[in-house]
Amino acid sequence: MPKVTLKDVAARAGVHTSTASRALDPDKGSLVREDTVERVRAAARELGYQGDAIASGLRRGRTNTLGIVVADLGNPFIAPVVRGIENHLEGRGLMALIAESRDDPDRMNRVLNNLAARRVDAVIVTGARNGDERALCRAQQQIPIVLAVRYLPDSGIPAITHDDERGGQLAADHFLAHGHRRIAQLCGPHDISSFRERAAGFRRRLEEHDVPTIEVDETAQRPMLEEGRRLMELLLARHGEPPSAVFAHNDLMAVGALEALASRGRACPDDVAIIGYNDTTMTAFTHPPLTTIRLPGYELGRMAADTAVMLIDDREQPGTSLSLPPVLVARHSTLGWSTTPRADDRRAQDGAADRRR
Amino acid sequence: MPKVTLKDVAARAGVHTSTASRALDPDKGSLVREDTVERVRAAARELGYQGDAIASGLRRGRTNTLGIVVADLGNPFIAPVVRGIENHLEGRGLMALIAESRDDPDRMNRVLNNLAARRVDAVIVTGARNGDERALCRAQQQIPIVLAVRYLPDSGIPAITHDDERGGQLAADHFLAHGHRRIAQLCGPHDISSFRERAAGFRRRLEEHDVPTIEVDETAQRPMLEEGRRLMELLLARHGEPPSAVFAHNDLMAVGALEALASRGRACPDDVAIIGYNDTTMTAFTHPPLTTIRLPGYELGRMAADTAVMLIDDREQPGTSLSLPPVLVARHSTLGWSTTPRADDRRAQDGAADRRR
DNA sequence: CTGTTAGCGCCTTCAA
DNA sequence: TTGAAGGCGCTAACAG
Numbered sequence: 001m002p003k004v005t006l007k008d009v010a011a012r013a014g015v016h017t018s019t020a021s022r023a024l025d026p027d028k029g030s031l032v033r034e035d036t037v038e039r040v041r042a043a044a045r046e047l048g049y050q051g052d053a054i055a056s057g058l059r060r061g062r063t064n065t066l067g068i069v070v071a072d073l074g075n076p077f078i079a080p081v082v083r084g085i086e087n088h089l090e091g092r093g094l095m096a097l098i099a100e101s102r103d104d105p106d107r108m109n110r111v112l113n114n115l116a117a118r119r120v121d122a123v124i125v126t127g128a129r130n131g132d133e134r135a136l137c138r139a140q141q142q143i144p145i146v147l148a149v150r151y152l153p154d155s156g157i158p159a160i161t162h163d164d165e166r167g168g169q170l171a172a173d174h175f176l177a178h179g180h181r182r183i184a185q186l187c188g189p190h191d192i193s194s195f196r197e198r199a200a201g202f203r204r205r206l207e208e209h210d211v212p213t214i215e216v217d218e219t220a221q222r223p224m225l226e227e228g229r230r231l232m233e234l235l236l237a238r239h240g241e242p243p244s245a246v247f248a249h250n251d252l253m254a255v256g257a258l259e260a261l262a263s264r265g266r267a268c269p270d271d272v273a274i275i276g277y278n279d280t281t282m283t284a285f286t287h288p289p290l291t292t293i294r295l296p297g298y299e300l301g302r303m304a305a306d307t308a309v310m311l312i313d314d315r316e317q318p319g320t321s322l323s324l325p326p327v328l329v330a331r332h333s334t335l336g337w338s339t340t341p342r343a344d345d346r347r348a349q350d351g352a353a354d355r356r357r
Numbered sequence: 358m359p360k361v362t363l364k365d366v367a368a369r370a371g372v373h374t375s376t377a378s379r380a381l382d383p384d385k386g387s388l389v390r391e392d393t394v395e396r397v398r399a400a401a402r403e404l405g406y407q408g409d410a411i412a413s414g415l416r417r418g419r420t421n422t423l424g425i426v427v428a429d430l431g432n433p434f435i436a437p438v439v440r441g442i443e444n445h446l447e448g449r450g451l452m453a454l455i456a457e458s459r460d461d462p463d464r465m466n467r468v469l470n471n472l473a474a475r476r477v478d479a480v481i482v483t484g485a486r487n488g489d490e491r492a493l494c495r496a497q498q499q500i501p502i503v504l505a506v507r508y509l510p511d512s513g514i515p516a517i518t519h520d521d522e523r524g525g526q527l528a529a530d531h532f533l534a535h536g537h538r539r540i541a542q543l544c545g546p547h548d549i550s551s552f553r554e555r556a557a558g559f560r561r562r563l564e565e566h567d568v569p570t571i572e573v574d575e576t577a578q579r580p581m582l583e584e585g586r587r588l589m590e591l592l593l594a595r596h597g598e599p600p601s602a603v604f605a606h607n608d609l610m611a612v613g614a615l616e617a618l619a620s621r622g623r624a625c626p627d628d629v630a631i632i633g634y635n636d637t638t639m640t641a642f643t644h645p646p647l648t649t650i651r652l653p654g655y656e657l658g659r660m661a662a663d664t665a666v667m668l669i670d671d672r673e674q675p676g677t678s679l680s681l682p683p684v685l686v687a688r689h690s691t692l693g694w695s696t697t698p699r700a701d702d703r704r705a706q707d708g709a710a711d712r713r714r
Numbered sequence: 715c716t717g718t719t720a721g722c723g724c725c726t727t728c729a730a
Numbered sequence: 731t732t733g734a735a736g737g738c739g740c741t742a743a744c745a746g
Contacts, residue, residue, distance in 0.1 A: 003499075005739060007740095015717085017740075018740090019716055019717075021741055022715095032715065050473050050474055050499065051739090052474065052738090052739055053474040054411060054414050054420060054475065054739080055738070055741090056740055057740095058411050058412055058415050058722050059739080059740050059742080060741070061722075065454070074436050076433055079430050079436065080431060082455075083430045083457070086430065087457075090457075095454050095455075097422070097453065097454055098453055099453075100447075113407070117409065117410040118422075286642045362722095362723060363724065363725095373733050374723090374724080374733095375724095375726080375732080375735095376732055379725090379732090393732085411722090411724095412722070412738090413723080415722090415725095416725045416738050417724085417738085418738075
């Protein structure tokens with residue numbers, strides 16, 4: 001099947017290629033006489049002409065492509081963010097090239113180079129981590145970059161994040177409001193901004209109320225179930241009275257903590273109340289259902305995409321960083337079984353279409 | 358920052374652009390004298406040269422880009438598939454352009470056109486649905502297409518799927534082995550191959566054992582929690598003795614069924630045993646934990662990518678369709694609380710890195 | 715309004 | 731082993 005080019009269309013319509021080009025370009029159609037436009041369109045249709053965005057991109061110096069770098073596509077939290085980006089791009093004629101950094105600075109570097117070589121118009125990085133500064137700043141010389149979810153302090157790269165400090169505060173407030181005074185947290189890795197801030201916000205709010213924060217020395221190597229269990233066990237093995245409330249830095253760690261409690265024969269929330277983070281689907285189904293912090297991932301994706309589009313168009317944007325507010329979703333793991341949480345607690349995070357295979 | 362082109366590099370190295378091009382191409386390096394290669398490389402490094410994949414693609418007629426069309430990025434089942442594709446592409450110098458069809462034939466059509474315009478080397482479609490045949494067959498004239506997860510009968514398009522018929526059989530076998538004889542299923546939409554086959558495999562296996570399949574007339578509009586609950590209620594409202602075992606066509610529907618049971622004061626599995634499908638994360642945490650069918654999503658992604666790469670290279674591949682076997686994961690929703698399921702039941706589906714934010 | 719001309723940045727003949 | 735020339739498919743500038 002010989003691919004049909006603009007030249008073919010032009011020939012069939014009996015016009016020059018540039019005329020054909022103009023006739024087919026929605027922005028330039030007005031420069032061409034009505035009936036010529038019609039003739040060209042007809043020719044294109046008859047030949048099954050499919051424009052070549054590559055050639056066009058080369059000429060125009062714009063690919064209408066946006067790079068997305070995520071740390072891990074398997075992370076359930078990332079899906080709504082990517083959807084938010086996608087949906088915002090849609091209609092603007094942009095498409096997303098997607099890649100995984102896997103929390104590895106080397107890979108981050110390679111991926112950014114690859115994206116640069118493909119001349120994407122901008123890049124949204126959701127998986128930035130301490131250690132990526134160099135690669136990101138270098139890439140930023142060539143392409144507009146927007147950080148999402150995680151940010152890099154002092155990098156000067158615009159970032160759309162969740163207000164994780166606020167998230168930590170919400171958790172602390174909830175515990176305080178329920179009368180807890182022996183309060184602990186299980187920390188995620190400190191080289192990721194999100195976890196640092198959760199820890200800081202939580203600690204600060206407790207301090208404001210003169211309540212000490214109980215912490216084990218270690219942070220989770222990776223914010224996963226096993227680490228949550230391990231840290232919780234360390235916590236329970238400490239001297240002195242055990243905490244009555246524990247803030248885990250994400251839902252999986254919270255579930256690990258639940259298990260550690262169960263295996264020690266301690267009840268949640270009667271002995272220890274627990275709060276998780278992210279409001280992943282499972283939180284509505286754990287036993288007891290988990291109080292957690294819900295983040296507006298979809299919104300965040302949309303805003304990141306919006307920022308990227310603005311950077312593409314203007315190239316002149318001061319540090320338009322932004323931070324979206326989280327919300328606490330109260331369930332039985334802090335309320336106990338006597339209270340009935342709101343009925344819609346199990347709703348998906350983004351409220352959008354939620355089809356399952 | 359004036360972008361540096363091959364011409365600049367060539368000038369700095371004191372050679373012609375064609376020589377520079379050859380020197381920088383790993384496949385052609387041998388055509389150039391050693392020291393010339395070195396000089397060119399040095400020049401490239403010094404200038405911070407970044408090749409232009411767009412221009413190169415235009416010339417070579419190959420973009421090293423692969424399109425992925427998914428129905429819904431929010432579907433937790435899709436993540437491992439996309440990861441599998443990504444990881445297989447990685448290292449082959451390919452990258453993925455990703456788009457959502459949202460189970461809408463119009464969108465599917467638009468998305469395929471867009472991908473075609475961008476001259477992707479191949480497309481993997483994970484979200485095919487009855488109604489997409491026309492668009493897909495048309496696109497296939499221009500680009501190699503591989504279906505994944507869902508397939509279209511009689512389309513002749515190669516497909517890497519899960520063996521959903523086998524999945525249905527596994528569910529039936531499990532119920533039969535546990536002595537059930539009043540067995541029902543809650544069906545997902547029949548215009549999606551996966552659900553059709555689950556239903557057929559399940560029904561057939563029961564027939565082989567002369568056990569009738571109890572079904573309500575309706576199928577789920579969309580395979581979600583509310584629909585699972587609704588269908589389960591219809592089932593319980595039927596005349597005659599209610600079923601003792603129910604196969605729901607996915608995990609969310611199963612959870613809906615659990616809720617319908619609970620609200621009627623009936624126990625799972627003592628009154629009714631339940632099996633779900635997909636082994637999404639939540640299944641390990643429901644109450645009771647859900648017996649379900651686990652699908653090798655990551656593997657499937659890898660194989661789909663592999664098939665796509667072969668199509669790109671050869672263009673001459675007979676219908677290399679493939680179907681991957683699912684596995685039943687037994688938990689309390691069928692076993693009861695007396696038995697302890699295997700310890701690793703809650704593991705992520707793909708066994709790969711499982712980082713959480 | 716339409717045609718001409720001249721590339722975008724790269725790679726691949728072909729000839730030296 | 732290297733250089734010269736031409737063109738991938740499209741579009742922007744400039745004429746007419």
